[in-house]
Amino acid sequence: MSLFKKILSNSRSDEDGIFFTEIQKILGFKPNSIDIYKKAFTHRSFNKLDAKGNPISYERLEFLGDAMLSAVIAGHLFNEVPHGDEGYLTKMRSKVVSREHLNELGRDLNLIRFVSSNVPTKHFGDNIHGNIFEALIGAIFLDKGYTYCEKFINKRVIIPYVDIAKLEGKVISYKSMVIEWCQKEKKSFHFDIYDDNGIDGQRFFGVKLMIDSKIIAKSRATSKKKAEEIAAKRAYYALQEKMIIKH
Amino acid sequence: MSLFKKILSNSRSDEDGIFFTEIQKILGFKPNSIDIYKKAFTHRSFNKLDAKGNPISYERLEFLGDAMLSAVIAGHLFNEVPHGDEGYLTKMRSKVVSREHLNELGRDLNLIRFVSSNVPTKHFGDNIHGNIFEALIGAIFLDKGYTYCEKFINKRVIIPYVDIAKLEGKVISYKSMVIEWCQKEKKSFHFDIYDDNGIDGQRFFGVKLMIDSKIIAKSRATSKKKAEEIAAKRAYYALQEKMIIKH
Incomplete structure (x- = not known):
């Protein structure tokens, strides 16, 4: 291996190591496959293709994560609010998974620092924060399954942000x-x-x-x-x- | 115990036994708590309350089941269609979980025979079939967790009905x-x-x-x-x- 290639490869694996450590801190557990998480932070402008020629970007994982988030929040509200009927539960969930709320969650974790993109991240709109937060949940599902999604969402969404009294408007501040x-x-x-x-x-x-x-x-x-x-x-x-x- | 009470109690447990056997056939596994499944077939007109005075009906389970169904179908499509982008996956999922399709699934399993209601079931609209099908999925989630939901949906929805070529309109018949x-x-x-x-x-x-x-x-x-x-x-x-x- 040429020195140049070696340096490149070392710096690459250092970068991977930092990503692994930082992502592990956010997740609260050790990921199995770091590549799945990298995908969750790859913007389509990066123009990466997988082995079969399909474009790699976080968008498919965002679809998956959105579905898992909705399911986990549904399960939580179902258990937490035994008096709430279907309409109430639907309304409460839509407050928790609102675009605004998801953007806040992504921003608080400063997820944007991991994004690989050929466009400067400052040019993205606000929704990038929520989108990659959902993509991260999709990656957790693929990597570790539903139970880990539940654990992560419990730690990062439910405990810090899901407050039934506030969602019901009974407590404003x-x-x-x-x-x-x-x-x-x-x-x-x-x-x-x-x-x-x-x-x-x-x-x-x-x-x-x-x-x-x-x-x-x-x-x-x-x-x-x-x-x-x-x-x-x-x-x-x-x-x-x-x-x-x-x- | 009076003979009358004993007869009542026996006929009740016979009924439970038949329900247990039939529901097990539909599920493809042995349920842990039969009461959860009974709830999935209780119509609000039955005016039943739980120990805390909350009304019992399938509607809350329908909310839960709807979320689990969406998540499982999302996971399936994600894996099955690696070339599909977020928009494509969303469109395909909405075809699978359409009201019409869910009604067909519930009707094919003849789920309406289990419904407890004070209104004759023939007076319900078509949507009752899909609603109790979703409630059944909610009950599976509560009783056995996500993996069993996946197994059930795979057996009852994905294998018999999810045909990518048909959903894409490439095959009509x-x-x-x-x-x-x-x-x-x-x-x-x-x-x-x-x-x-x-x-x-x-x-x-x-x-x-x-x-x-x-x-x-x-x-x-x-x-x-x-x-x-x-x-x-x-x-x-x-x-x-x-x-x-x-x-």
Whole structure:
């Protein structure tokens, strides 16, 4: 092997190694076939073909992932909301899998950094974030099957984002509920916000919510507003458990 | 226990036993919880409530089954049609899971015989057949998980009904293709049709397709037309394998 080829091949496998490590962090498990995940981040402009001459891009995986996401969210809502009829469940699901929501999920994981494309990624519209998020779910299904899709969606969608009370519009903002309660109970409160960046260069914010100078809840997210809301939600449930706030 | 209560309880468990046997035949495996399947056939007019006071009907299971069916068909088409892009896959799936098609699937299995309802089932519209077929898939998911859903859908939807060439409109009728070929090759053909009823009282038709007085394919279905088409499709592939018909 020529030195040049060797360098190329080494740099290629280094790149693969970094991709493998980063994707494993996002997935929360070890992938079997890294090639399937690479496909989930290949834009059609990259003009790659498979052995049979079919174009490689994330679009087919996006179709598959969309179907798996819908199925997993359907299963979750079915179990979580035993009083909800078919129409209610359909409405709730469409809120969870809305384009806007999927874009947010993809953006929060900064998935766009993995995209192989011959067009600068900044030229893509907003939907690229949600599309590759769905393609990633499709790749998980192909690589590991339905149960791993469920685990991943539970970790990355359901736990952080699926809040029945909010989806039903019963709670608009946990932050304002906590503030209202503090004012009514004559307690002091303070959201302590600080930079808490990740190693991948993405900006993160940390929040400590103090009530009467005691830390009640902490959080970390990609925007100050989101981090405050997560901390407030945690505080709300913590205070509720202690029977201080009543439903 | 009074004799009357005992008779009631026995007749009830006999009924359960028949339901269990029949449903097992349709599923192709032994269910864990028969109650889940009963729910799949309970119409809202039956006014049944669960222990928590939530109404019991097949409608929630229909929502779940619809999602699982879409996911399984997506997975099948993804693997079967490697050249199909996202738009193509979406179009093909919507043909497979069309209301009309689902109604046909439910009707062929005569699922309506299991429905508990306070309204005579003949008063329901056509969609009841497809709805309870989807509810049955939802019940399978709850009872046994995704893999069993896949197995059932493979047996009851994909193998008998998902024909890519037909969905693409490349083949309109296997019967006419076989007849055309026989005429061109100067071979005699005959569709031998006979009654072949099931023990559940449903009418079935058997077909033997003879070419030059030799049985080439057999089939059984709920209509003469369907049975002829299935036999013709089998003959088509059998003849193709022998290199007699060329694509």
